[in-house]
Amino acid sequence: MISIRPARPGDEALVLRFVRELAAFEREPDAVEAGEAEFRDALFGPDPAAEAVIAELDGEPVGFALFFYNFSTWTGRPGLYLEDLYVTPAARGRGVGRALLQHLARVALERGCARFEWAVLDWNADAIAFYRALGAVGMEEWTVQRVSGDALRRLAGA
Template identity: 60%
Template sequence: MTLTIRSATPDDIDAIVGFIHALAAYEKLAHAVKADPATLARYLFGPHPMAEVLIAETDGAAIGFALFFHNFSTFEGRPGLYLEDLFVKPEARGIGAGRALLARLAQIALDRDCARLEWSVLDWNAPAIAVYRAIGAQPMDEWTVQRLDGDALQALAATAPITA
């Protein structure tokens, strides 16, 4: 069995959608998935891509993915990579695909002169946390993720001053 990591292409969109649904089910968030192939294709492979995807394969079959994008650290004065999602099919876990995806992301971060690679993990996901500790990742205990979406996002945007 040969494990490879490659950049996704538009031909992978159905696999990416499948991975997103499988990840959402694992995280008990299946009800929250709104992504569809056309929208994802536009934002991943359209004229102004907003994110990138790596695909993990064994012998040509997709077994996992990592979706990431650039952020920026004002303190570092340099870009970073933010890993939005990483998922490996349950039947393919234990062969190093997750670690290989993370290693490739680390290499991409270095190649692009990024200061850091960051991500969030659900506090109950002990298997993932164990992998992250094993590769040297550290929790950011003093930080709490904040989110604004839906009606709250719309309400705040409606108060924005007029811009020139």
């Protein structure tokens, strides 16, 4: 049986484990800089930056989703942005990913969000096909832009 619960204090190590497994799957195993303390602060600190939910299959944690709000100036309403979704290899194909996305879609509606959005790597054909089957539409004309590290400091004039 699949259940979805909010992450709670004490889940930082689990979230970090899933993030590291996701990074390895995404061919970036050494890219994770965050540790348990960063997740504790980001999820449960005085000014949380994000939320997470944990998927359990027969009582065992098998995946998670981490999300936060964005805002649409066109709709004048918040949106829910899915930063990470991960299901362990052994639990894939058992409905866990669908359950996580359905849960977040309900959260988005309950909280008055106009949109539910996420990014997917262009080489992840299985995920793209799965998302299309759920009704997601690729934003083909849009590309993600990012400034980080030294480029961010230069842009800030720091």
